[in-house]
Amino acid sequence: AQSVTQPDIHITVSEGASLELRCNYSYGATPYLFWYVQSPGQGLQLLLKYFSGDTLVQGIKGFEAEFKRSQSSFNLRKPSVHWSDAAEYFCAVGHGSSNTGKLIFGQGTTLQVKP
Amino acid sequence: EAGVTQFPSHSVIEKGQTVTLRCDPISGHDNLYWYRRVMGKEIKFLLHFVKESKQDESGMPNNRFLAERTGGTYSTLKVQPAELEDSGVYFCASSQVSGRASAGELFFGEGSRLTVL
Numbered sequence: 001a002q003s004v005t006q007p008d009i010h011i012t013v014s015e016g017a018s019l020e021l022r023c024n025y026s027y028g029a030t031p032y033l034f035w036y037v038q039s040p041g042q043g044l045q046l047l048l049k050y051f052s053g054d055t056l057v058q059g060i061k062g063f064e065a066e067f068k069r070s071q072s073s074f075n076l077r078k079p080s081v082h083w084s085d086a087a088e089y090f091c092a093v094g095h096g097s098s099n100t101g102k103l104i105f106g107q108g109t110t111l112q113v114k115p
Numbered sequence: 116e117a118g119v120t121q122f123p124s125h126s127v128i129e130k131g132q133t134v135t136l137r138c139d140p141i142s143g144h145d146n147l148y149w150y151r152r153v154m155g156k157e158i159k160f161l162l163h164f165v166k167e168s169k170q171d172e173s174g175m176p177n178n179r180f181l182a183e184r185t186g187g188t189y190s191t192l193k194v195q196p197a198e199l200e201d202s203g204v205y206f207c208a209s210s211q212v213s214g215r216a217s218a219g220e221l222f223f224g225e226g227s228r229l230t231v232l
Contacts, residue, residue, distance in 0.1 A: 004157075034219045043119060043223035044158075044206070090158065094219045101148050101210050101221055102171060105158040 002027045004091050006106035013081050014114045021076040021109050023091030032094030033074040034103065035065055039087040047089075050074065061085070086113045117141070119224035121207050127230045133195040136227045138207030140189070146170075146210040147190050148221060149182060153203040161205075164190060176201075197231045204228050 003026045013019055025031055032051050036044040048059025055067040065076045074091060088110045092103040120139045128134050140147045149161040161180070162172040166187035175182070179198070184190040194201050205228075208221035 032219055036223075038223075041225065043225045044208075044221075045223070046220050049219055092219070101146055101163060101208070101219065102160050103158075103219060103221070104160070105150075107155075107157045 002093060002104050004093050004104055004106035006089075006091055006109050008109050009107065010110045010112070012112040012114060015083050016080050019076075019078045019081045019085070019111070021089050021091075021111070023074045023076065023106060024072050025074065025091070025093045026072065027093055033065075033067060034092040034094070035059065035063070035074075035076050036090045036092060036105075037061075037087045038090065038108075039084075044090065047076070081111075081113055083113045083115065086111055119207055119209050119222050121205075121224035121227045123227060124225065125228045125230070127232065128197055129232050130199055131196045133193065134197055134229060136192045136194075136205050136207075136229070138190045138192070138224060140207070140209030141211075141222055144209035144211050144222070145187070146212070147184060148208040148210075149190070149192055150206040150208065151203050152206065152226075153200070158206065161192075194229070197229075199231050202229055202231045 005024045007022050034049045035047040038044045047063050048057050050057050050067045058064050063078050088108045090108050091106040145166050147164040150158050152158045160174040163170045164184045167184050181193045204226040206226045208223045210221050
């Protein structure tokens with residue numbers, strides 16, 4: 001069965017430090033992969049997505065993610081974290097090519113940013 | 116442009132009562148999705164509407180849950196009768212079209228938190 005694993009439930013980084021959030025997936029075919037962010041009091045917002053082609057994808061707010069098929073991973077990175085990045089981050093895989101709004105989510109990683 | 120709106124933002128009911136959650140998608144979005152997050156767990160798909168038709172309701176937990184989207188605009192999700200395990204946050208999301216170009220690009224509401232006592 002398809003699944004998404006985010007090994008880190010909670011991460012704390014200092015402002016200005018680099019960030020990497022891990023995501024591993026289990027999916028039979030080439031996956032559609034996504035990262036969403038939920039800031040306090042807001043709905044989930046799409047950060048970036050991968051379908052095919054270049055395995056390094058750029059997103060909004062300075063985030064990027066790299067698809068590594070051999071490791072079944074799609075880790076999210078940011079070179080320098082800002083206090084406003086404190087939020088919960090969700091990795092997701094699209095479930096089927098014809099119904100790509102049906103997503104399978106990981107459990108989420110809560111990011112805390114220290115001043 | 117207004118985003119996806121959901122209400123109530125928080126509902127507290129007793130076991131056995133009925134609750135109706137409402138979602139207003141972004142205007143013009145034919146696709147509407149309901150998701151649920153039970154505390155401590157992942158966000159899970161419930162169902163998908165295309166306009167007023169149910170495209171996929173494979174995630175609906177049981178027949179105590181009824182979703183409607185009359186006229187292809189707003190949607191309601193009714194839980195009747197509510198049980199303790201129904202507590203969680205119910206998210207609604209919408210998207211303009213299906214297909215590769217906008218695949219997975221869902222616009223989410225802030226969610227409706229349901230607490231069943």
